[in-house]
Amino acid sequence: MNVVYFAWVRERIGLPQETVDTGAATVKDLIAELSAREDRYAAAFADISALRVALDQELADFDAPLSGVQEVAFFPPMTGG
Amino acid sequence: MTVRVQSEPFDAGAELNSFAHGRTDVGAVVSFTGVVRDTKGDLQEMLIEHYPGMTENAIGKIADEAVQRWALADVLVIHRYGPLKPGEPIMMVATASAHRAAAFEAADSLMDYLKSRAPFWKKEITAQGASWVDAKDADEDALKRW
Numbered sequence: 461m462n463v464v465y466f467a468w469v470r471e472r473i474g475l476p477q478e479t480v481d482t483g484a485a486t487v488k489d490l491i492a493e494l495s496a497r498e499d500r501y502a503a504a505f506a507d508i509s510a511l512r513v514a515l516d517q518e519l520a521d522f523d524a525p526l527s528g529v530q531e532v533a534f535f536p537p538m539t540g541g
Numbered sequence: 542m543t544v545r546v547q548s549e550p551f552d553a554g555a556e557l558n559s560f561a562h563g564r565t566d567v568g569a570v571v572s573f574t575g576v577v578r579d580t581k582g583d584l585q586e587m588l589i590e591h592y593p594g595m596t597e598n599a600i601g602k603i604a605d606e607a608v609q610r611w612a613l614a615d616v617l618v619i620h621r622y623g624p625l626k627p628g629e630p631i632m633m634v635a636t637a638s639a640h641r642a643a644a645f646e647a648a649d650s651l652m653d654y655l656k657s658r659a660p661f662w663k664k665e666i667t668a669q670g671a672s673w674v675d676a677k678d679a680d681e682d683a684l685k686r687w
Binding site: 466467517533537 | 575590592594595598599620631632652655656657658659660661662663664673674675676681
């Protein structure tokens with residue numbers, strides 16, 4: 461699964477994207493798995509209310525299942541316009 | 542419908558002149574141009590990051606919905622990314638419809654959605670350092686108007 465990060469999430473984790481080999485069932489499970497890896501992940505995911513997630517480029521909930529998903533993106537609330 | 546996501550500058554006047562040009566069914570054209578604002582007098586650069594692919598799809602969907610809801614004759618969205626200087630246009634929206642109410646409302650709604658639902662992030666670079674612009678609750682609340 462391709463996992464991509466944007467804005468301060470990317471800066472905190474220190475990379476724009478990575479391939480993650482995971483059996484996580486939901487976004488929350490994936491976050492728990494990544495947070496357990498290293499402090500920089502735990503720091504980025506400390507407050508998920510400050511984050512948004514997209515599955516295959518569509519905004520999704522943190523409870524959403526990951527089955528069949530190819531790309532997960534984590535980022536802060538958007539500031540376009 | 543035209544959606545462009547680009548790093549290059551654009552000429553808002555020229556874009557507006559060619560938008561819906563020659564359409565005799567159009568009675569109203571409304572446009573909005575967003576400009577990089579130096580709020581504290583110390584902004585050196587605004588850096589705009591986006592999510593290639595999702596950006597175009599999200600804007601396309603937002604524009605499609607506006608076309609359906611307000612029966613627009615045409616819609617234009619241009620949004621830049623990369624480093625921008627204070628005073629430079631960031632983005633523009635134009636809507637064309639038979640009557641002005643639809644064009645005004647559609648442009649207003651498009652702006653609210655582009656602010657909170659198009660995957661862009663702004664970073665301000667000043668002499669003191671760099672900081673990401675936080676999303677405002679008011680921007681999220683604005684979506685409830687629609």
